[in-house]
Amino acid sequence: MFCRIPEECVLNWTSLKSLTLTDLFLRDEHVEQIITNCPQLESLKLCEFCGFHRLHITSPNCRRLQLIDHAHPTGDWGFIGGDCSFEIVAPYIQHLKISGHFDRVEVRLGDLSSLIHADLTFSVDVVFDQTVEVLLASVCCAKELMVPCWFIEMIYVLVLEKKDVSLPLLECKRLTINSWISKNAILGIGGLLRSTPYLENLNILHTEGNFLAWDEDFDLSEDEDFDFSGDEDFDLWGDEPLSAHEKIFEGSLQNLKNAEVTSSCCSCLHSADTTELLTEFLMSLLEHAKNLEKLIIAPEHKGCNVSSTNISEVIKNLLAFPGASNIAVVSLGSISVVDFPGE
Numbered sequence: 001m002f003c004r005i006p007e008e009c010v011l012n013w014t015s016l017k018s019l020t021l022t023d024l025f026l027r028d029e030h031v032e033q034i035i036t037n038c039p040q041l042e043s044l045k046l047c048e049f050c051g052f053h054r055l056h057i058t059s060p061n062c063r064r065l066q067l068i069d070h071a072h073p074t075g076d077w078g079f080i081g082g083d084c085s086f087e088i089v090a091p092y093i094q095h096l097k098i099s100g101h102f103d104r105v106e107v108r109l110g111d112l113s114s115l116i117h118a119d120l121t122f123s124v125d126v127v128f129d130q131t132v133e134v135l136l137a138s139v140c141c142a143k144e145l146m147v148p149c150w151f152i153e154m155i156y157v158l159v160l161e162k163k164d165v166s167l168p169l170l171e172c173k174r175l176t177i178n179s180w181i182s183k184n185a186i187l188g189i190g191g192l193l194r195s196t197p198y199l200e201n202l203n204i205l206h207t208e209g210n211f212l213a214w215d216e217d218f219d220l221s222e223d224e225d226f227d228f229s230g231d232e233d234f235d236l237w238g239d240e241p242l243s244a245h246e247k248i249f250e251g252s253l254q255n256l257k258n259a260e261v262t263s264s265c266c267s268c269l270h271s272a273d274t275t276e277l278l279t280e281f282l283m284s285l286l287e288h289a290k291n292l293e294k295l296i297i298a299p300e301h302k303g304c305n306v307s308s309t310n311i312s313e314v315i316k317n318l319l320a321f322p323g324a325s326n327i328a329v330v331s332l333g334s335i336s337v338v339d340f341p342g343e
Helices: 028-037 131-138 149-162 183-193 271-288 305-319
Strands: 018-025 043-050 054-056 064-070 084-089 095-101 105-109 117-119 144-147 174-178 201-206 258-263 294-299 329-332
Touching: 028 054, 105 131, 131 149, 149 174, 149 183, 174 183, 258 271, 271 294, 271 305, 294 305, 305 329
Parallel strands: 018 043, 043 064, 054 084, 064 095, 084 105, 095 117, 117 144, 144 174, 174 201, 201 258, 258 294, 294 329
Antiparallel strands: none
8 A cells, every 4th residue: 555666666576466556656667567577467456546548468367457446646746637548458357347436537448358357337527438339349358247327327328319329249148237227227228238139147236326317317408419309209208108118128138038136116215216117127128038037126225124115016016017038037136246256
């Protein structure tokens, strides 16, 4: 922690296999020294870091990279501020995790052709042009993918702009989405699912902590950059149920076998509406996932009577719904932990 690499220092950690550095400022030459002079390095973890612009890991031994919180460290570094960016090129990395706060930072991903697991659940305060499309294209080979709610928000915006949005084709078989289930979010989720034709396992962390502010508080129709005049589809829902909008999941979910939703249908702001919308969303999922074997709904707040009652109501409605898959099992489950492999 609180690391500083002197300018005259020459690193020579020839046997080091795992390195974690916290609260530090690294220049590009420091990063290059670490990568070059640690030939046996298998795992690199940087926490609360800033300074460098390039992270090129070309060693075939290094298979795991974690970047947590881009922050200006304490100390006598002088003024460090403003927008910045850095690029990651790591053709042998198999497990990538970028999480925490990356405010005013543009993250660029290059060659990640060996990627198996990609966790991109970092938060941002500024979204740069085409950020989501570019990031998804860079991790398209990952078999397991985790995305945050702002990905869904940006895909939703793309759906409104282009209607027939085409995201990069993803190879992932397991997808975890952090997003509150709202009508707007469902459009974003639908756009993402249409780009995952091999998807077998879907996890949705449907919690109030991930509630998308733009769902109720932000109206894109008031944004000057969007013109919805004469657009019949801008009133996307009206009073129609979600199941009436078949195009949301059209052409997707053909290989989906397992789905799990961690829900906080409790007594807070959105109880009745959320329960109804979650039911409609899952009915639509059941209708299109023709090979679904299992759907599990798990309460986020263990022991919350209201949450359990609402989720039981959701399950009751789903059991009465004739879905596309006649072998699907719908059940109440315990909370599962989705995390970075090996942690």
